[in-house]
Amino acid sequence: MDAEEPVLGSAVVEGSAGSVSGSRSAFPPADVRPATDTYDDEDDDDGAASVGEPADDDDEPAGSDGAAVLAEGLAEAEGLAEAEGLAEGSEASAAASRREAHAALDGSGPSVSPPHDGESVEAIEAAVASLALQKHPPRARRQGSGSPHRTSTGDAEAAEAGGPSTATHTGDGRRASDHAAVADGGESEASTSGAGAEDAPTQWHTFPRHFFILSSSGKPIYSYNGDEDSLVGLSALISALISVVQNQGDAVQHIRSGSTLIVFMLHGPLYFVAASSCGEPATALRKQLELMYGQLVLIVTTGLERIIQRNPSYDVRSLLDGVGGVLSALADHMASDPAYLLSAHKPLPVPAADRAAISALLSEAVRQSGAVYGLLMADTYVVAMSRAKQQPPLHPDDLLLLANFVMCNNAYRHGHGEAFSPVCLPHFNADAFLHAYIHYLDASSGLYLVLLSGSAEAFHQLSSGRAWLEEQAAVRGLTPRLRALRPPEHVPASGGAADDRRRPPQQQQQQQQHLNVLSVENLPRPLGGRFGHTALWSYGVRFTALQQAVFSPPCHLHRSPEGAAQLASCYAQLHSLLHSPASPARPNKLAWFADSRAALVASRERDMEVYMVCDPMTDKATAGALMEALRRHFSDRGIAADVTLTPAAASA
Amino acid sequence: MGSGKSSLVLRYVKGQFFDYQASTVGAAFLTKTLPELNVKFEIWDTAGQERYHSLAPMYYRGAAAAIIVYDITSPDSFTRAKSWVRELQRQGSPNMIMALTGNKADLEGQRAVTVEEAQAYAAENGLFYIETSAKTAANVNQLFEEIARKLPKPEAVPRPPQGGIVLSESQQAQNQKKSSCC
Numbered sequence: 001m002d003a004e005e006p007v008l009g010s011a012v013v014e015g016s017a018g019s020v021s022g023s024r025s026a027f028p029p030a031d032v033r034p035a036t037d038t039y040d041d042e043d044d045d046d047g048a049a050s051v052g053e054p055a056d057d058d059d060e061p062a063g064s065d066g067a068a069v070l071a072e073g074l075a076e077a078e079g080l081a082e083a084e085g086l087a088e089g090s091e092a093s094a095a096a097s098r099r100e101a102h103a104a105l106d107g108s109g110p111s112v113s114p115p116h117d118g119e120s121v122e123a124i125e126a127a128v129a130s131l132a133l134q135k136h137p138p139r140a141r142r143q144g145s146g147s148p149h150r151t152s153t154g155d156a157e158a159a160e161a162g163g164p165s166t167a168t169h170t171g172d173g174r175r176a177s178d179h180a181a182v183a184d185g186g187e188s189e190a191s192t193s194g195a196g197a198e199d200a201p202t203q204w205h206t207f208p209r210h211f212f213i214l215s216s217s218g219k220p221i222y223s224y225n226g227d228e229d230s231l232v233g234l235s236a237l238i239s240a241l242i243s244v245v246q247n248q249g250d251a252v253q254h255i256r257s258g259s260t261l262i263v264f265m266l267h268g269p270l271y272f273v274a275a276s277s278c279g280e281p282a283t284a285l286r287k288q289l290e291l292m293y294g295q296l297v298l299i300v301t302t303g304l305e306r307i308i309q310r311n312p313s314y315d316v317r318s319l320l321d322g323v324g325g326v327l328s329a330l331a332d333h334m335a336s337d338p339a340y341l342l343s344a345h346k347p348l349p350v351p352a353a354d355r356a357a358i359s360a361l362l363s364e365a366v367r368q369s370g371a372v373y374g375l376l377m378a379d380t381y382v383v384a385m386s387r388a389k390q391q392p393p394l395h396p397d398d399l400l401l402l403a404n405f406v407m408c409n410n411a412y413r414h415g416h417g418e419a420f421s422p423v424c425l426p427h428f429n430a431d432a433f434l435h436a437y438i439h440y441l442d443a444s445s446g447l448y449l450v451l452l453s454g455s456a457e458a459f460h461q462l463s464s465g466r467a468w469l470e471e472q473a474a475v476r477g478l479t480p481r482l483r484a485l486r487p488p489e490h491v492p493a494s495g496g497a498a499d500d501r502r503r504p505p506q507q508q509q510q511q512q513q514h515l516n517v518l519s520v521e522n523l524p525r526p527l528g529g530r531f532g533h534t535a536l537w538s539y540g541v542r543f544t545a546l547q548q549a550v551f552s553p554p555c556h557l558h559r560s561p562e563g564a565a566q567l568a569s570c571y572a573q574l575h576s577l578l579h580s581p582a583s584p585a586r587p588n589k590l591a592w593f594a595d596s597r598a599a600l601v602a603s604r605e606r607d608m609e610v611y612m613v614c615d616p617m618t619d620k621a622t623a624g625a626l627m628e629a630l631r632r633h634f635s636d637r638g639i640a641a642d643v644t645l646t647p648a649a650a651s652a
Numbered sequence: 653m654g655s656g657k658s659s660l661v662l663r664y665v666k667g668q669f670f671d672y673q674a675s676t677v678g679a680a681f682l683t684k685t686l687p688e689l690n691v692k693f694e695i696w697d698t699a700g701q702e703r704y705h706s707l708a709p710m711y712y713r714g715a716a717a718a719i720i721v722y723d724i725t726s727p728d729s730f731t732r733a734k735s736w737v738r739e740l741q742r743q744g745s746p747n748m749i750m751a752l753t754g755n756k757a758d759l760e761g762q763r764a765v766t767v768e769e770a771q772a773y774a775a776e777n778g779l780f781y782i783e784t785s786a787k788t789a790a791n792v793n794q795l796f797e798e799i800a801r802k803l804p805k806p807e808a809v810p811r812p813p814q815g816g817i818v819l820s821e822s823q824q825a826q827n828q829k830k831s832s833c834c
Contacts (some may be wrong), residue, residue, distance in 0.1 A: 300703055319703045322675045410674045416662055417697060421678020422707060456710045459681065
């Protein structure tokens, strides 16, 4: 341990020079003063008091002093310390047991890919342990003042504080780092324990989920909670963590601390960080970060990265005016709708004949207007889509990002003129804009048309294509049926629900009508039935060949925002179980996980992936039977025709 | 908060005003016909954000008029309005009518750009100058009507050089909104 500490010291210098206020004793005051001001005042005194102490320990080697400084500084940088506080006993145990289940299933132990050597892991572990200790300031200071074995002591203390369940987890963490120390190559995860803390709740603490984006020079770009200015201290910490591992020629993947999982994604000069205590697995958070990156690209293309590369000190926020809202809306969406995990289009159930008629009109409008793609969407659901000859099918992720972008701009919906906006589809061409003509056919149902063209001059053609489509739909009597389409409301707490209540009962009836194809209540018995009459609570089916997925509308347990978030995290867990096989050559076919909240089952066959969330009392035999029934139900051609887009539109 | 381009256009075209108007993304296209003046406005309401700056020529190319809007409570927005004026003088068509518009005139108490300063700048650069309030609708119609009057008469106009726009029998003016945002 002693031998490793100089490494830590140097990481402080490189990763967060001057911005860690605790480094006063190790660096000339001139370096430190300005940065001190950027910290929240409440922590300043504490920092000043604690940094004095390492210097008092004259017999400490210089390297160790530096390490202590890092630990103190990190602890001061608040952000993760609060996240730590979420490691309440019960949550930690749930997380631990889930991880064990995961491990048992894929047979590979905790998902640790070790670094070149143990150093980086231990370095991070030390940092995180010190964060945990922040909860007990006097002890933290004792630790910080330079015990060469503070990491292990830290863990022990954390275990004491957190109770038996946390202790289990600590064992887990130990195992992870031992594992890391003996293996070579690959990516690193550090794992350590968190102590539950009731005292000193701070701003970051109060949020279960965080997303941060910063540039490689440590400049804050976006924060999901709070504004990015408050990120100053935290971005130093994140930069330090990334830098410590980069010094080992490696890249940090994720850090688990109690029930909080922190996932890092480095994309050129952009750093993306997610921290969540909602129980999503790392794969899900990584996918969320990838989508956030995609959303940035959708708005500004990869030009953003080129700008930062050319001029690392440029504050790109001036280019990203208003983008924060779009990113936050995406984060909210992903918290309540697990469909993002499946990389699949989400078709809105529409009677097959209506869908065929509107798809034909859309194709003709695309042809007439010279558009590249035409989309008819409701919320994030696809009613119909069409593309010009020789164009590749739209990537489902691009479609989700585009839908989110459109829905974020109220002005589109409430008819402030015909909208024409540059958008970049990351999977189509991440370096260039397409031009999107966006038009709501019906503001109240949220049904909108998007025509994409490669030419900035195409506005008037696209506009007349849209006019033609509306005219023809009216002539053929499709308009009223289109207006009756409603996307299912995922989170009634949003504005949409309020609209719902104002709608006349007859319209609500219609909404029921077209959604009920997917609702659990309307599935054939014994699969479906009213809540309590069937073990099935919620399901999702991904049609592999079509790249499409359908989910049941939420049952009453999952209609609150919390319920929706819980359901989404169940699906994330399940998706991760199914898609992280012990060996890539032998993919998992079946996943099963049960705890006190729900029983989760997933299966994968060639044509279909089925995900089910069931009553926690469900036994495996019942779940298996339900699974088979669900598969049979959706294999029926008649049902598939109503709930999916035809392959011709989607992928031919 | 922007300088109020969308609010101004919305007030003029639809007679609406929203206290919270989401910032424009890309651009919005609106039309309004003034039969008594034989003019049909085709208005591009453009985004003020810096990242869309490079797309602006697409909207002002071939335009008959441009309205540059700034916020009278923000010196920054006035500075950016001036840089837009320079760009339009350099890149726009030479006959383009330019109107410099100080919006949010209802916020007299927070005024940061004086009438004199703006007026002097407008005179120097041959701009039509007016202060408006999209919120109270003050001077909004006057602004557009003044532009309509200044437009060349049909017989004097060969045919506005604009790509892809079908002209109807009534004279058309493609009118451009752009400006600083803040």
